[in-house]
Structure formats: C-alpha cells, structure tokens
Amino acid sequence: MNQLPLSLAELRALTLIVGHRSFRKAADELGLSASTLSHMMRTLEANLGVRLLNRTTRSVAPTAAGERLVTRLAPMLREFELAVEEVNQFRDLPSGTLRISASEPAARLLMDAILPAFLTRFAQMSVDLVTDGRLVDIVADGFDAGIRLGESVPQDMIAVRLGADTRFLAVASPTYLQEHPAPLTPDDLRHHQCIGIRLPSGKPYRWEFEKHGQSATLDVSGNLTLDNAEIMADAAARGLGIAYVPEQTALRYLSSRQLVAVLEDWCPAIPGLFLYYPGHRHVPWGLRALIEVIRDTGALSAAGAWASEAETAGQGD
Template identity: 50%
Template sequence: MKPTSTADLSLFLCIARHLNLSRAAVELGLTPSALSHALRQLEARLDVRLFNRTTRSVALTEAGERLHARLQPAFRDIADALEDLNSFRDKPSGNLRITAGRAAAELALLPLANRFLTAYPDVRLEIVSDDALVDMVGAGFDAGVRLGERLQADMVSLSLGPYLRSVVVGSPAFFERHPMPQHPQDVKGLPCIGHRFPSGTLYRWEFERGGIRLEVDVQGPLILGDVSLMLAPALQGLGLAYVFEDMAKPYLESGQLQQVLGDWCQYYPGLHLYYPSRRQVPAALKAFIEFVREHR
C-alpha cells in the first residue's frame, strides 16, 4: 500500500461527513470533479473502495465505515491538541460553525454576530440555516440553536434569551372577507398558511389556556417549509399565519397585521445554544458561549 497523507484522510472524512461530493467540495474549496479525482486516487493508493457512488447517492462501504470509525476520534484528538494552542493567544481564532433554523438565525444569532465578530476578529463564524435536526458532530458543527423543547438530552445548552410566543395573525383585508376566530377550533374553517417540517410532517397549531391544550390541523392554499416566509403571504391577505411574535411585531404595530386568539397563545421555552459535551470546548466556541452569557 502506498503512503497516504493526513490531507488525503481529511478529504475522506469530509466526504464521509456530507455523503455528498458537491457539498464536500464546497467545504474543501475544490470542484466536484477535482474532489472525485482525488478520491479515486486515494482509493487506488489504499487498494480498497471506500464509497459506493452513483449519480444520485454516496454511501460508505464496509471498509469505509471501519476507516471512518477509527479516524474520526483520532482527528478529533488532533483538533483538540491544536485548540490547546489557543490558550497562548491573546484572542481566540479559528472557525465556528453553527447550525440553526432560519427563524432562529434571524431572531437570535444575527443580532449577536456583528458584536461578537467585532470583539473576536480572528474568529470566522459560519451559520448554516437548516430547520432539520442534524447530527451535529457527524455534520461538522460546533454548536446549534434550537427551541429549548426540541433539544436532545445529551447536549449542553444555554438559553439565548427569554421565553418566546407564537401568535396567529392576519391582514385587515383578510378579516374584511373572513370572521375573526374566537376559539382555536374556528381556524379550521378559515384559509391558513401551513408549515411543513423537513421530516415531512405538517405542523399542528398549538394553543393553551387555563391548563387546556389544543392542537389544531389547519387547511389552506399555501404550505411553506420556513416560518419566516409566512409573513409575506399573510400581509397580502392570503390566509392566517402562525409565527413568532417578535417577527410579526413591526407589522402588528403598524396595523398591517392583526392578532387573534391572543389569550390562547402562551409563552414557551425560547431559543437555546447547544453543543456536545466534549473533553475540550474549542476556543472560538468557548468565547461565543461567554459572549452569549454577557449579552443575552
């Protein structure tokens, strides 16, 4: 077997993390064709096939899975060793990758990003917007932001702010054509803008009052996969929308939207920064955690 460099193995781990040559190529700064060529060369040197590849999918072979299982902790130890050097610098440096839903990024992360990067100019922050729950370690993220009620039990978490509230809103033009609902069940008879999770499940609107909890299946002309996209069609009068109150606040104050069923819309655990418990937290993440504690 011909010698193999750590750069080749890093390339292998990147492909194994994404199981997608195009996404891995973007992270590595290569073209997909160059990455595919490099992978073929690596497999030729090792004289073993690491991935099964078709035009639509990439999957680890049994040999690839075994190599991945052995390399991943070893490269994590190397990364931790390099992180130790950050303690000798005046300020942390390096990459910080955070996964967050689009609404979470808009409401919590982006307001912090400018101040954090001003305080830590040697840190490169990458925010990847994805409403799906991802395997953080496997996907190469340092941390994530999700609602407190959706966090995995084995994660360390830190609140990013107060409890949140979702509200039902509609435009004045909408209520000229349709009655205002007086009870959560009334929305069943009205056009609503639906939300489908990445898993494929349609979100059931949640209500609570006086200890009574209701989940309502809504119907309507439009279904979206992103909560932050619901305001535009609601402003146009297409249907009722169920959105974060903070997102709708400017339009409620201007009168472009009106809120209904306010006494049924209760507060719930807000957004949390979460990260895996590790022997050593990367310096850039440690700095971000301390920054959040000081500025939330």
C-alpha cells in the same frame, strides 16, 4: 513496513464523505470542488491499493474496507483536533473557524449584534453560519454548536439561553376579519382559510394551542401553504387567511396594524432560543469566546440546570 504516502487531508476528507454520504456536502465543508475531492479519493485508493468508496451518479457509500478505515480513523482525528485546539489556547486570541447550525430567526439574532461584536473582538476567528429549517445532528454534520428553540434542543446537549421566551401567534389582516368573524376558540379555525406551514421534512405543521391547561392541536386547512414565516405573515397581511407565525416575525405587522392577533389567550409563551453544543467533547476556545460575547451583549441569561452545566464545563477545561 513500507510507509504509505497518506495525508491527513485525504483521511479527513474520507471521513466527511462517509459521514455526509455526499461528495458535494463534504466538498462544501472543506472548501473544495467536488472534482478536486474526487481526485483526492482516487489518489488515496491508489496509494492504499483498495477501493474505499462505491460511487454512483446519485450516491456514495463506503465499501467494507472504507467503513473499517473510517471507524478506526474517527477517534484519532478527534484526538488530533483536540491537540490542535489545546495548542491554540496558548495564543493571545483564539483563531480558526466556528461552524454553527441555526434556524433563520436565530441567524438573524446572531447577525443583529452578536456576530459583529464577536468578529471585531476576535478578528482571527471566522464563522461559518449555516441556516437550515431542519434540526440537524450537529455532531455528525461537523458543527461546533447549534441554535434552536429550547423545545427542539436534544436533551444530551449542553444548552444556554439565548434571549427571552417566545410564542407563536395566530394573526390575520383587519380586511380578512371584516369578512370572517374572528375565531374565539382553536376549533373555530376549521371554518377559516388558514395559511399552512410546510416543515423542512415536507410534512404539514400542526398548529398547537393551550389555555388554562387545555390544549388543542389542529390540522388546519386552506388554499395556501408556505415554508417561510416572513412570507406567511406577508400573505396574511394581504388578506389571504390566518397565519401562525413567531411573535417576533409578527411584531412589525402588528405595530403597523397590517395584522391583528387572534386567539391570543390560546398562545402561551414557550422557551426561546438556546445555543447548544455536545457535552462530551472539548469545548473549542472559539465557542467559549462566542459565549463570552453573548454574555457581554446581554443576550445570554441563566437557563436552569442546562446553563449551570455549561458554566461547569467551561471552568473545568
């Protein structure tokens, strides 16, 4: 049988394009230009003598041949990555790139102390930290790990706690509260200007409260809707209404008395940030090193059964 002049880089690029359904996203992950990636695919198709991708100005999708090839390639590419990772562990220190998906608050927490210590200790490692308000599929999108609030972590993931419990607070400026009596129950918010939260999906976020087992979920109303917690807190400090933001975001404004918490007894603690990763895959050495740094900096604590699973997975490899 004639040997085809195929390259691993071309085949991996094809799987990324099909996975993302986008040349741009695949090119960004590979660190290439979209035009270079397009040329690679034309070369691959020419060498195989078959069209693999259907392209339009707005989208890209695999042909039947392309779908079949990617389906067969996926397990082989995973085995290749695993083989490289196993060889990597014979080095004195881990090397390579660790891809992490995180919310903006989680990214700030990492940047505060964890990543500087990690990159100093493991200088041959690189970190590709992508902030996104959406809860992305870290496996499909090619991430090694994600960081989100505990309630958002998929149950099929291994997760370890990254910090203490947190909560959301309803806050308003003293000036606003001078003109509008402070709400005593969540239902009172219906008579206030509330600064709405726009989710990454485009849907408005419903404010959630709980007290002594009694819960309330509200579609609040107001003339301002935002999608960033810091800007929401700033808007509330300017007297534009009541905002519902993470306590960590509100602390600076509360300490300077620019904001006052309302309905505080209706704002219980919820599980804080967790670092999570797939349990069915080999744990990259670089990710283990990051967890080691998190533990050493004191940011990591036990997280019940999930944390126990993480420890077991780390010892078993």
